[in-house]
Amino acid sequence: MQKYILKGLCCAGCASKIEKLLKEQGYPSAVINMATSELILDEKEIDLEKITKIVTSIEPGVIVSPKQSEIKITNEIDYKELKKIVISSVFFILGIFSSYFGYSLSIQLLFFIVSYILVGQKVLKKTFQNIKRLDFFDENFLMSIATIGAFLIGEYPEGVAVMLFYSIGEFFQNIAVTRSRNSIKSLVSIKAEYANVLENGETIKVKPENVQIGQTIIIKPGEKVPIDGIVLNGKSSLDTSALTGESTPKSINRGEEVLSGMINLSGLLTVQTTKNFSDSAVSKILNLVESASINKTKTEKFITKFGKVYTPIIVFIAVLLAVVPPIIFNEPFIPWFYKALILLVISCPCALVLSIPLGYFAGIGRLAKEGILVKGSNYIDVLSKTTYVSFDKTGTLTEGKFKVTKVVSKNEFSGKKLLEIAKMVECNSNHPIAKTIMDFGTISCKTSLDDFEEFSEVLGKGIISRINGSEIIAGNEKLMEEKNINFEKLDVYETAVHFAVDGVYAGYILISDKLKKDSKETVLELKKLGIKKVSMLTGDKKDIAEKIASELNLDEYYSDLLPEDKVKIIEEIEANKSKKETIAFVGEGINDAPVIARADVGISMGTLGSDAAIETADVVIMNDKPSKLIPAIKISKRTQNIAFQNIFVILIVKIAFISLGIFGETTMWQAVFADVGVALLSVLNAVRILK
Known part of the structure; x- marks a missing residue:
């Protein structure tokens, strides 16, 4: 996709004619964004001279030039x-x-x-x-x-x-x-003008676009982070408001990630870049907004x-x-x-x-200032008419920061052996629960990829694997029942992960999560805004879902759901609403991709730097606070x-x-x-x- 600035174009009627003529002259993808004076083309071969001739034939004096990555403030007076x-x-x-x-x-x-x-x-x-x-x-x-x-x-x-x-x-x-x-x-003018690249013990200023992955950059107090990277040395507080809309500074230490657009408030940071500028957080935001x-x-x-x-x-x-x-x-x-x-x-x-x-476009800019990115002005209209809101539970209403609370072994398996088995099977999964198990205790994973003869994640249920000839299953009650495992059914509020080896029940690990501080306030404010029903869709069992729904005063909750079940629930709500009413689903963006895509407006949370989430969702909330949904709806209205x-x-x-x-x-x-x-x-x- 190529973007061109049409400097001097203020006539909306002329823009429509230019767009029409470009399509007739071999550029069928031509779109003019009148709010930003931009021409957007998706063709591989573009003749700038031909485009300029077409534009000036309708609007003489307009200057056509390739768009630079930075947002330039133009002169107001001709x-x-x-x-x-x-x-x-x-x-x-x-x-x-x-x-x-x-x-x-x-x-x-x-x-x-x-x-x-x-x-x-x-x-x-x-x-x-x-x-x-x-x-x-x-x-x-x-x-x-x-x-x-x-x-x-x-x-x-x-x-x-x-x-x-x-x-x-x-x-x-x-x-x-x-x-x-x-x-x-100016609301989204978050790009750094330069990067201090460290070469041979000296720093040189270069454009962020020219910095390569793996180079070392120095970020001084008061400077913007030019490119995403990992802190090699130093600690500081960062102003993340340009990305997330949050005014509270974020503490950063060695080994942690920094994203372009953040402002270094205090310490000197040495950072190794992990992305090209075109793939950095700033580029994603600017491209999405524009x-x-x-x-x-x-x-x-x-x-x-x-x-x-x-x-x-x-x-x-x-x-x-x-x-x-x-x-x-x-x-x-x-x-x-x-x-x-x-x-x-x-x-x-x-x-x-x-x-x-x-x-x-002003609405899009205002939402971006709040750390809320919309993929189109059409979603502003949809948000303004929101009457039903459904939340995912884990990582959306709850913190998603799990903690192992209990390890219970069964049959001939000891607690230590159960943990070894758990880490063997979970080490190849990116699921938050798997990561929690991997971080628990001092036992390390002793398997390599070569040891796995089979490994598959069953959405909403768990993992089936074969390691060194043994079948190891890890998952919830549904997976245990499907595999005819004689397991212990539990009456607890925590999430239980059951384990079985070659058909023999090995025990379970209990994992707890807690509600986010602003979840209850969010539900209350949504009801004040006139939302008819606020519901929760979760793969967790009924006891856990019921407890959370009660604490948050939700209108409805649905438990024991697979990803496809969540889609069916949204379709049921869709069938019973009027044409003017809309459904918003709020989730993590990756695991909830099908239901986010099915809702009238799919909202992904806490997805700063996540490509998959930005691809899936219609609206991206750049931090992990569900309360951001309130300004999203208010600004849209x-x-x-x-x-x-x-x-x-x-x-x-x-x-x-x-x-x-x-x-x-x-x-x-x-x-x-x-x-x-x-x-x-x-x-x-x-x-x-x-x-």
Whole structure:
């Protein structure tokens, strides 16, 4: 995937045309992210010169350049455009007052024409180019017809004023949009500018992109971590807020992992890099945030389609308004023609087409600041409508930091022998319970990969293996029953892992877990937000699930579930909900991949640096706190509310001025002020999401 910056592109209608033309000219994957002024292409062979030619044929002056990995803050003011507006305004004022100084009508007209050409040449040129391509129904066409029409009926001041005020409005709107983009970009501006690479006893500053895996870097107090790595020497406190949204510093010691984007607060750290910059935490976050607005909401898709059919309809209505009443009612043509021009001026769709995507992108940026990454603005809408929330238990509601509480051997097996067997079978598993058993006691694993004749993990049940000719089974009661093992059934709250060797029961190990500090508060806050049901889906047995459900005051719990059973539960909830309601499932992201994929919105927690979790989930919470679900829903609701506010206000203002224009109660001046004003207000309103 290649990304290109389209510097100077602020016209949403033009972006749509560029995208369409690129697809026709051999780039079917072309997508323009208007919120970030980015062109995204997925083709292998890309001709930058050809792309630039296509872009500038629709929007002259736009600079196309390959996107760098860092997020750059762009200049807010186009001084060249400002200069044109100032000079045009001077000529406009001269034209207005020329009659008072005794100048002839021809001199007055000359002042108006110069003023008009200065600010209108860009609009007229675009209109002419679009007409040649037979794709001309846009805001440029509306402004061109309206202002030329004003000149034709002798309303020179109004014709110039409309174009001048439209240009002024576009100028301030572009400033507002650029400022908004910069505000959003600054939220996720977490990349380090350089890395201190240690070579031959000396440190040299290089770009993070140029640092190789295995190189040693020095991170001084106050500096950002440039690349993921392991601490070789030193200890410090790190500010992880840019990644997780957490303000509490994290203590880091030798041997621990640091992630790019964290800020070193105190000590000097020597770090060995473990990833290339392109695979680091910062790159994952930036790519996710910047690509998120490609997956558009239904509202955004509707506005885009609406903009394409809206302008032709308005032009058709304006023609009818100019022609039909004079013919039917035998009235003068000029007044109705003037009303039609007002209709064209007020009907520009820019405010809608620009402010809605910008608002959703602001929501994406605000969520990222909280350590919540969404894969598309469409998931903001889904989150805002969440009515059912289901949690996985282990590692989501509980800490997932297991502790062995009891080792009980059976038959001829001793406790020491049971632990040896347990470590033999668990040493090749990455499951948290397996790691807990491996870390318990002083007995080490004495098997190598060559000793294993068979090894398979049975999802939701345990492990079946054959080591040096012996079949060793480790797992829960279901696996023991399937293998016809005569085992001891337990009535305990802990998780029990049973073991059998060649069909003989060897005993069990009890493992405990505890609830996260914010789990209970999360359930309470979800209910305050209007969530109908908060449930828990777990593979643990009923006694454990019932105890946790009671402590957390959950509405429902489901126990003894395999991964496929969790999917069935979500499907049952799906069948009983309305179309407007949505289901969110919150899990670890790796073991819960099927159910995360099946829910309306799958949320993965505590997945900082995990590729698999980021691939699977729709929403990624970058720390392990379930309470982050609360701001995720609140920000999503606020984002959607502001989008609807903008749609409502824009349509009300336009309908009001169209009505006033038809009844002759407004002028073209007032119409252009209303159009520009509501566009500016909608952009500024969209940026409120950031606060």
